[in-house]
Amino acid sequence: MELADRAVGLLLSVISLSIFTYYTFWVIILPFVDSDHFVHKYFLPQEYAILIPVYAGVGLICFLSVFIGYVMLKSKKKKA
Structure with a gap:
C-alpha cells in the first residue's frame, strides 16, 4: 500500500509541477516572445490566462x- 501511495504522490507532484511550469511560461515569459514565433501555437490566447483561474x-x-x-x-x- 505504501508503494501505491508514493506513486500517487509522485504523479500528483509531477502534474502540479507541469501545470505550474506551463502557466508560468504562458503568463510571464510568452508576452516577451515575438507573436510570429512558433511557440505561440502551443498556448491559448492571453485572455484565458485570467479567465481560467x-x-x-x-x-x-x-x-x-x-x-x-x-x-x-x-x-x-x-443532533435532532
Whole structure:
C-alpha cells in the first residue's frame, strides 16, 4: 500500500509541477516572445490566462459552499 501511495504522490507532484511550469511560461515569459514565433501555437490566447483561474476559483468556492451547507444540514439531523 505504501508503494501505491508514493506513486500517487509522485504523479500528483509531477502534474502540479507541469501545470505550474506551463502557466508560468504562458503568463510571464510568452508576452516577451515575438507573436510570429512558433511557440505561440502551443498556448491559448492571453485572455484565458485570467479567465481560467477565475472560473476555477468561482467553481471551487461554489463547491465548498455546497459541501459546507450539506455537512451543516447533515449534522443538524444527527443532533435532532
